[in-house]
Ligand SMILES: CSCCC(=O)/C(O)=C/O
C-alpha cells in the first residue's frame with residue numbers, strides 16, 4: 001500500500017497529514033507536479049533476475065513510456081539484502097540530491113520511501129511494486145530503502161549516460177523518519 005506523509009521541514013516527528021488511498025495520494029502529489037501512477041508489475045521473474053531479464057519482462061511498459069515521453073535509456077536498480085555494497089547504495093540515495101531531468105522510477109519489486117521537498121514542506125511517499133513515480137527535475141529529494149533493503153526499480157532517463165545527480169550537502173534526511181522494515 002502506498003502512503004504519503006506530509007511534514008513541515010522543522011517538524012519531522014509529527015506529520016501534518018497522512019494519506020493512504022492511492023487516488024488521494026496521486027491527487028495531492030499532482031498539485032506539486034509529481035505523478036504517481038500504477039502500472040502492471042506482474043511479470044513472472046525469478047527473485048534474482050538480472051537487469052536484462054527485468055528489462056525484457058517489462059518491455060511493453062517501457063516501450064509505452066518511451067513512446068509517450070521520449071526516453072534515451074533505461075536501467076535496473078536492484079538493492080536487496082544488507083551487505084556492504086547494498087549499504088553503500090542505501091547511504092548514497094539517503095543523501096539529499098536533485099537531478100537535471102525528471103526522476104522516473106517504475107518499482108517492479110519491493111518498496112522505497114521517497115522524500116521530496118517543496119518549499120518548507122517534505123512529502124514522504126512510500127512507493128511499492130507497481131508504482132510509477134515521476135518527480136520533476138530540480139526537486140530536492142532522498143530515498144530510503146530501510147535497514148534490510150528490498151527494491152527493484154526500472155529507471156528511465158532522457159540522458160543516454162543514465163543516472164547523474166547533484167548532492168546538496170544538506171543533512172535534512174538524517175532528521176526524518178526512515179523506512180521501517
Ligand atoms: C528507486 S530508484 C533508486 C534510486 C534513484 O535512482 C534515485 O535517484 C533516488 O532518488
Ligand SMILES: [Fe+2]
Pocket residue numbers: 097099103141165
Ligand atoms: Fe534521485
Ligand code: NI
Pocket residue numbers: 109110150
Ligand atoms: Ni519482493
